Amino acid sequence: MRTEVARRRRWPRVGTRPSLDTNVTSLVTAVARPRPVRIARVLARPWPVVVWMGMVWWALGFFVLARAHYLAFEFGRFDLGNMVQAVWSTVHGRPLEMTDGATGEQIVRLGAHVDPILVLFAPFWWLYPRPETLIVVYVAALASGVYPVVRLTLKYTESWLAAVLTGTWYLTFPWIVWIGLNEVNPMSLALPLLLYAICFLDAHRLKPFAVFAGLAVLTGELIGVTIAALGLWYAVRYRRVRTGTAIALAGVTWTVICLTLVIPAFNEGRSSRYYALFENVGGSPLGLVETIFTDPTAVVAELTSIADLRYLFLLVFPTALLFLGQAWLLIAAVPQLGVNLLSARPSAVSPSYHYMAPTIAILIAATVIALGRVHRRLREPVAGTLLAFGLVALFATAPRPGADAYLAPHRENDARVTALREAVALVPRSAPITVTNRVAGHLSARRVVNLFPELHRSEWVVLDTHDRSSDAEYIPLAVFGQHVKRLERNDAWVRVFEREGVRVYRRAP
Numbered sequence: 001m002r003t004e005v006a007r008r009r010r011w012p013r014v015g016t017r018p019s020l021d022t023n024v025t026s027l028v029t030a031v032a033r034p035r036p037v038r039i040a041r042v043l044a045r046p047w048p049v050v051v052w053m054g055m056v057w058w059a060l061g062f063f064v065l066a067r068a069h070y071l072a073f074e075f076g077r078f079d080l081g082n083m084v085q086a087v088w089s090t091v092h093g094r095p096l097e098m099t100d101g102a103t104g105e106q107i108v109r110l111g112a113h114v115d116p117i118l119v120l121f122a123p124f125w126w127l128y129p130r131p132e133t134l135i136v137v138y139v140a141a142l143a144s145g146v147y148p149v150v151r152l153t154l155k156y157t158e159s160w161l162a163a164v165l166t167g168t169w170y171l172t173f174p175w176i177v178w179i180g181l182n183e184v185n186p187m188s189l190a191l192p193l194l195l196y197a198i199c200f201l202d203a204h205r206l207k208p209f210a211v212f213a214g215l216a217v218l219t220g221e222l223i224g225v226t227i228a229a230l231g232l233w234y235a236v237r238y239r240r241v242r243t244g245t246a247i248a249l250a251g252v253t254w255t256v257i258c259l260t261l262v263i264p265a266f267n268e269g270r271s272s273r274y275y276a277l278f279e280n281v282g283g284s285p286l287g288l289v290e291t292i293f294t295d296p297t298a299v300v301a302e303l304t305s306i307a308d309l310r311y312l313f314l315l316v317f318p319t320a321l322l323f324l325g326q327a328w329l330l331i332a333a334v335p336q337l338g339v340n341l342l343s344a345r346p347s348a349v350s351p352s353y354h355y356m357a358p359t360i361a362i363l364i365a366a367t368v369i370a371l372g373r374v375h376r377r378l379r380e381p382v383a384g385t386l387l388a389f390g391l392v393a394l395f396a397t398a399p400r401p402g403a404d405a406y407l408a409p410h411r412e413n414d415a416r417v418t419a420l421r422e423a424v425a426l427v428p429r430s431a432p433i434t435v436t437n438r439v440a441g442h443l444s445a446r447r448v449v450n451l452f453p454e455l456h457r458s459e460w461v462v463l464d465t466h467d468r469s470s471d472a473e474y475i476p477l478a479v480f481g482q483h484v485k486r487l488e489r490n491d492a493w494v495r496v497f498e499r500e501g502v503r504v505y506r507r508a509p
Helices: 002-010 020-032 034-044 047-071 077-091 116-127 131-144 146-157 160-171 174-182 186-202 206-217 223-238 241-265 273-281 285-294 296-303 306-319 322-326 329-342 354-371 376-396 414-426 477-489
Strands: 097-099 106-108 433-435 449-451 460-464 493-499 502-507
Touching: 047 131, 047 146, 047 160, 047 174, 077 097, 077 116, 077 131, 077 449, 097 449, 116 131, 116 186, 131 146, 131 174, 131 186, 146 160, 146 186, 146 354, 146 376, 160 354, 160 376, 174 306, 174 354, 174 376, 186 206, 186 223, 186 354, 206 223, 206 241, 223 241, 223 329, 223 354, 273 285, 273 296, 273 329, 285 296, 296 329, 306 322, 306 329, 306 354, 306 376, 322 329, 322 354, 329 354, 354 376, 414 460, 414 493, 414 502, 460 477
Parallel strands: 433 449, 433 460
Antiparallel strands: 097 106, 460 502, 493 502
């Protein structure tokens, strides 16, 4: 039967084998007129061209904008400088080494966060050793997330117009826009990687799913829990219990290994320093579990603050709550969302920072899949409504200059930018330095990069007296002023440059 079907497909219906003349005629026709056939195919399925054009133009446009921010000294030690130093150290044979901003000691980044995906930036740095290299790879990775969004939309709506609308919605999603313009952080890469993982898992393509899930867990120690939750979703949705359970066990195992073995191995046997951000609810994962049973009101209080509720509203508004149609998939958003809500760091409950990237990936995927449950005639209008919600959120939440130390610092005038560039040019390429936060974005490609006022092992100091931003907040003005005066009075340092509030010091011979 199969042979007969194949024969029918291969030869004309008349049942006779085509002659040599027929074959030659067909070949000549195909060679002479290939273009109209290809154009017809493109016109019949225009979405791939639209998606690829949108992806490329978004990446190019955001690279230009992000590079402008960088050249204007609006990217600092946190986070671009940290990533530059980790990648530079990797290229020079010290994988993921960086300077601890708090102590001035050299550490391996894995002692703070398990995000070895930064190693994959090293080949690009070899090609062009500049901080802009990280920016272009970063925005290109974020732009690529539009592809799984479109593929999922096509699968569930069978409408290329709906797919183009949701693809545009992704590229204008406000929180993706802001992290694309203002941050370079490995956790943000979890967003496109998780979208690819969900797309392949939903299509039962387990090998490519394993590849993207494996890349996703390299962006952070807690992403394994998100992968585990995706495994549970797969087991429930498709009744593939063994496969889903295996995925869940693999994800949990990764996170457990990171928290109990990797971080202590690179942090002198201690747990992550970031556990201090959860002191109110136990100070560690085990402490959190204990607090849930011994003092649940403390956990509830941390989850229901005004900042937390505002964060949740901003997070879900661009989705028009359509994601509620995929409740089981939302389980995968719970781990990272819970960590953000319980953290004492204000930026953790701001959707404009990288902390929300894994959660956003789940919300986007759930929204797109839920679109398929809408009546066929309404799918395209609903996709258009999604885009409208995203655009409203985009323009309503645009960061104002000076509103945030990192995402939207005060814009510098031309005289100050020129002074900053001249100050940076004075420092030898490999010299150990101490810098203020925003200058560090241009000087972190070296082994020792201390953050002011730490002077340990430094030979040069580049000080922007207008920049008091630090790791988590602004340094108080009085404290900052005291540090500057102490440096001025120190005979071990000689000032060699001063203009527009920018100073450069060199250690005295």
